Amino acid sequence: MSVVQNKQGLDAPLAFLGTIIHHLSPKQIEIIPKGLLIVGVNGKIAVVEKDVADDKVDSLLSQHGLSRHSPTFTVLERGEFLIPGFIDTHNHAPQWTQRGLGRGKLIMEWLNKTTFPHEAKFQDPAYARKTYASCVDGFLKQGVTTAAYYGSLHGEATKILAEICVQKGQRALVGKCNMNREAPDYYVDKSAAESIAVTEDFIAYTRQLDPTQELVTPILTPRFAVACDHDVLTGLGKLAEKNPDLPIQTHFNETLQEMEITKKLYPEFDSEADLYEHFGLLNDRSILAHCIYMDDYDMRRLKELDCGVAHCPISNTTSGVFGVAPVREYLNQDIKVGLGTDSGGGFSSSIIDCMRQAFAVSKARQLDHLQDKPLHFTEMLYLATLGGARVCSLDHKIGNFLVGKEFDALEIHTVGDDAGIITLVEDEDTTEDILEKFVMSGDDRNVAKVFVKGRSVKKSK
């Protein structure tokens, strides 16, 4: 077992001079045209100075042991800027090799025919190590500095996923997936007792791997009530009560088929909100994926219990039914909401694609709810950054560039030979124009550098 590497921090402070973009709240984006941002060797943001004069740059750099000639000092040219790292609030790591497969199927058919055969392969630790290494590298490359991962049901493979996140420097919530029914014999927890025991062992292992949760936090992961009997949900509820630092993730009001089966299996509950709350799994640490079919009661309970919503516009609109989640309503009610790639239900593992699809979904929603204004591109960026941090209960640490937070950031390049096929930046473009071009037409080639806690973690272009 490896413990978190490089405990002592960075070799030298980092400094960036140029355009810095982040959110202070859902409605408040701050675009700092000539900013100086300095990161201390502890990986935390030490200075954010706006409209900084030249002599002030020199003095602030020197106060932190740097100069304009230091190798860790970066001048961001026109078309280059810093944004906070992307946060993927819903991601199935063992589905890395099935992205795009079986789209158009209803959920239960897709799980049984496409997904479970893939996830079952993680019985083999060597396969898990190889595939999870590719998965974590792939997400880092695309600027996902934090991911909320569902593992497979296997304890060993899920430990490997946690180790790889630590080794490669990705911040992650990692969960052993609990599922002891409504799945084939070859891929199901053998009993409720075993499901809970493997979960406890995984939590203990991860706490040893990263004792201060510097990067990796274990997360309770009942796949959904369809796949978990009463004993599993009861056991997980007890773990949630005993471990108040553990986040919880599950799928919620995802499809009409899933909701109908849930109702048959749990006839005593009128809503999924009541069901998960009864078992102690709905609180301010809960990350609920999809949340498409929401009545007033569900909305109210999510708000009252301060749950977070993982909005997954790509998978929602490409499964058997076109699902339109009420994302404007979540924002209006200040219900915590962020974006999930839902990779591999989502055919794309890119949060940039996800931002764009969130826009399309908000347009679709407007067709039936005229008052629901479509998302603005700055709101899409909010969902991908600070919104996601709130959903993952990590907004005290990451999500924007406030002094004292950890430096999880992307250096975005929209010009130059390596800028790919982004909409060409022209002389007359404002910074807002350039940001919009990035959000609407950029891709991983524009994510030039990726930092987690100040460490550079993108392997290659």
Ligand SMILES: O=c1[nH]c(=O)c2nc[nH]c2[nH]1
């Ligand atoms: O998009 C999804 N992916 C899954 O793996 C899953 N399991 C239950 N419900 C699900 N939805």
